[in-house]
Amino acid sequence: MASRANRRVLLGYALVCAAALLCSDATIVRAARLAGDSKQTRFILDLDKTIQFSAFALADPYRVVLDMPQVSFRLAAGIGAAGRGLIKAFRYGLVMPGGSRIVFDLTGPAKIANSHVLDAANGQPPRLVLDLEEVDRTTFVQSLAVESRPELRPMIADAADTPEAAAAAKPTAPADLRPVVVIDPGHGGVDNGTQAGGESEKNLVLGFGLALRDRLEKSGKYRVVMTRTDDTFIPLADRVRIAHDQSAALFVSIHADALPRREGDAQGATIYTLSDNASDAEAERLAEAENKADAIGGVNLTEEPTDVADILIDLAQRETRTFSNRFARLLMGEMKNTVRMHKRPLKSAGFRVLKAPDVPSVLIELGYVSNKGDLEHLVSENWRSRTVGSMAQAIDSFLAKRLATAGPAN
Numbered sequence: 001m002a003s004r005a006n007r008r009v010l011l012g013y014a015l016v017c018a019a020a021l022l023c024s025d026a027t028i029v030r031a032a033r034l035a036g037d038s039k040q041t042r043f044i045l046d047l048d049k050t051i052q053f054s055a056f057a058l059a060d061p062y063r064v065v066l067d068m069p070q071v072s073f074r075l076a077a078g079i080g081a082a083g084r085g086l087i088k089a090f091r092y093g094l095v096m097p098g099g100s101r102i103v104f105d106l107t108g109p110a111k112i113a114n115s116h117v118l119d120a121a122n123g124q125p126p127r128l129v130l131d132l133e134e135v136d137r138t139t140f141v142q143s144l145a146v147e148s149r150p151e152l153r154p155m156i157a158d159a160a161d162t163p164e165a166a167a168a169a170k171p172t173a174p175a176d177l178r179p180v181v182v183i184d185p186g187h188g189g190v191d192n193g194t195q196a197g198g199e200s201e202k203n204l205v206l207g208f209g210l211a212l213r214d215r216l217e218k219s220g221k222y223r224v225v226m227t228r229t230d231d232t233f234i235p236l237a238d239r240v241r242i243a244h245d246q247s248a249a250l251f252v253s254i255h256a257d258a259l260p261r262r263e264g265d266a267q268g269a270t271i272y273t274l275s276d277n278a279s280d281a282e283a284e285r286l287a288e289a290e291n292k293a294d295a296i297g298g299v300n301l302t303e304e305p306t307d308v309a310d311i312l313i314d315l316a317q318r319e320t321r322t323f324s325n326r327f328a329r330l331l332m333g334e335m336k337n338t339v340r341m342h343k344r345p346l347k348s349a350g351f352r353v354l355k356a357p358d359v360p361s362v363l364i365e366l367g368y369v370s371n372k373g374d375l376e377h378l379v380s381e382n383w384r385s386r387t388v389g390s391m392a393q394a395i396d397s398f399l400a401k402r403l404a405t406a407g408p409a410n
Contacts, residue, residue, distance in 0.1 A: 028047070031076075032046070032075055039134050043132075047117075057111065058298065059141065062106035067101050069098065085132075086133075088107050093192075093233060103190050108134065109136060115128075181248065181249065182226075183216075184252065185202070185205040185209035187233075188230075189233025189234075191297050193205070194256060199378070206228070208384055211384055212252075212391060227242050239353050243359045250327065251362075252364065252395075253363040254363075266282075266371065267342070268342035268345070268374070269340065270341075272354075272362065272365070273354065274361065276350060324360040333394070335391065342365075366378060366387070
């Protein structure tokens with residue numbers, strides 16, 4: 001386990017370094033526009049240099065995904081929110097180190113009729129052109145069967161091979177027997193999460209997650225693993241798999257909710273654990289929203305890996321849920337002394353990201369970005385420091401008791 005963990009760390013470091021180098025010379029995307037109607041729709045992307053890309057369609061919901069090497073998006077604010085023709089809306093962002101993605105939400109089944117990059121000519125910059133045509137459901141499904149592609153295609157051929165081989169060749173470091181805490185900042189990349197007051201959930205929770213990591217690492221008691229350390233999209237199954245592969249002692253997923261305007265106002269932090277039946281209607285709504293992250297990021301939802309299916313079976317282990325609930329109560333006890341809590345601070349629902357086997361897991365909604373007071377707290381350094389401190393104290397109390405009775409988690 002230790003050698004595998006070391007390889008993962010070194011691989012991740014190598015990929016981050018590679019992404020930084022790529023970004024320094026990244027293609028710049030300066031404009032995007034739509035043309036056409038509900039029968040034929042064209043998407044045009046203005047670039048500063050030609051690139052290679054791939055495009056594919058996904059069903060349920062109908063989407064088209066465009067993958068390319070990492071680019072620098074310099075598009076007008078709000079672009080993609082309004083659609084045209086066959087495209088309801090589109091979003092864009094980093095999907096992995098070295099790779100960017102654009103995801104188009106479609107009004108119905110459509111096929112990719114044409115896709116190509118035009119060289120600069122006649123005063124026009126290089127352009128990426130994607131043409132969509134309306135088709136019926138049967139034709140659409142048949143086109144998916146022919147395509148038969150890997151779920152997340154690397155942007156650079158064999159990008160992971162060389163760093164992993166180099167890591168494996170290095171001398172094996174002594175095993176790190178400290179308990180592993182996995183911190184999971186929600187959303188990222190093409191998935192912005194909730195947004196309000198000019199703030200995106202993905203950025204707020206990433207900053208909080210990094211601050212919590214730094215606080216825990218400073219104590220020297222734990223090995224802290226982040227599911228993401230930058231603005232990258234991570235599929236839900238991969239977040240679960242990280243906790244499972246690391247034999248984590250604890251998994252903490254961090255989010256910031258927003259209540260639909262029609263549902264009034266709400267405020268305060270809420271701690272969620274996994275359950276088959278949601279504790280209330282709001283918990284059910286939130287779980288449904290969070291579980292749609294893969295659809296937002298352009299993941300093929302029809303081909304769930306078999307190891308994830310095995311994970312769902314393993315959830316029958318009651319001990320894992322018992323530990324999760326125990327930590328949730330400890331966390332609430334610490335946070336209520338420093339943070340405004342929701343009127344019902346402990347809830348449960350069927351969150352996919354909490355489904356790691358044998359890993360106590362909680363999802364924390366730090367507050368509501370839709371509430372003015374909560375949003376002011378979420379952007380406050382002082383509030384973040386106090387909240388991180390209370391969470392770190394809860395983690396200390398939980399793991400000290402668990403390790404005293406059960407021995408090292410690793």
